[in-house]
Amino acid sequence: MEIEITAEEREAIKTTVAEALEKNSYRRDRLLPILQEVQGRLGYLPREAMEQIASSLKIPEVDVYSVATFYNQFRLNPPGEHQIKVCMGTACHMAGGHIIMDSFARRLNIKEGETTPDRKFSLERVACVGCCALAPVVVVNENVEGKVRPTRVDGILMALGKEIGKKNEEEKR
């Protein structure tokens, strides 16, 4: 799902990338620090930023994309207002972490690593949050939710202001 970018954001991306490139003397071998700098300031790596980096460094666009998708550190979608991190560590995996991930993905109608078009929610997987006794664990913003069941998913989202069910009722009318 493509997230729309405002003209203002476009401008911010442009200047941020230009500064990051300048800081690293437009060196190809500094691609990784450039990407880190851009993500550090924008919170993610927009497509426009990658295109600009590629053309400035005179390398194929796909090479920038290749590096950005290789490292888990980089995200391609803007962080949502509420960040939902589903743990996929060993314990959570065994306790059905992927089922919880699927439940969120279905409710928010986005895939893992994506952000809702209204930028309210972003969904991502994390390796381990260190409280395996509570598996499966979900970290919502900075709060840890333990022993999450698929039935808990709606409750978590409603607490964050997502309107669930209402849309369907409107459609029925």
Add this chain to the structure above:
Amino acid sequence: MSRQVTITIDGQQVTAAEGDKLLWVALDHGIYIPHLCGIREKEHPDASCRLCFVEVEGLPNPVTSCTLPVKEGMVVRTRSERVDRLVRTAFELLLSNHRLSCAKCGKNGRCELQKIAQERGLKLKLTRMRSLLVEKPVDDSPEKFYYDPNRCVLCGRCVWADREKAKIGAIGFVRRGMDRRVAAFWEQPLADSPCIECLACVEACPVGALVAKEMKE
């Protein structure tokens, strides 16, 4: 010209330029060693397909022949129990992530996997492993060829051809682990990429991943 050396491969004496990689020396002399990722012109081979193992006298373990420079008096065996085991496992690992419907494949009969299976008496089906293939959509956007990621073996020959022969830079490896695949920027269709459809990558592809369209019938 570099010094000529004499080596023995499977009891056969062959001469080659010192420092040439064993894989290509053997192939030039009609001795078949399975290989997928090997590129003759590449100075530092990836050695990622793990299919070209051979036994060399004096070395404790089988080695990949694509990375081994030939030396005077080298004695090589292309088959041994250990080599066969390594190749068998590497081959089945490749197949576990490969769409196995040869009859429907555009490269049927010209496929390197089929050739390896025939040469080494391997089966083109999974016996010990289960299939981990996740069906990905076929990119039918280019006019002259199509790209089926389900049949890709990630050998990297198309990426090399795209960079070194065509000098375009339209495709590359993206993501990692089980999600690793060859794709264009933002995984957009190849028609929207800088691809000029020179077919260098299609020529390089050893399997049915990149296939020219007119051959499809």
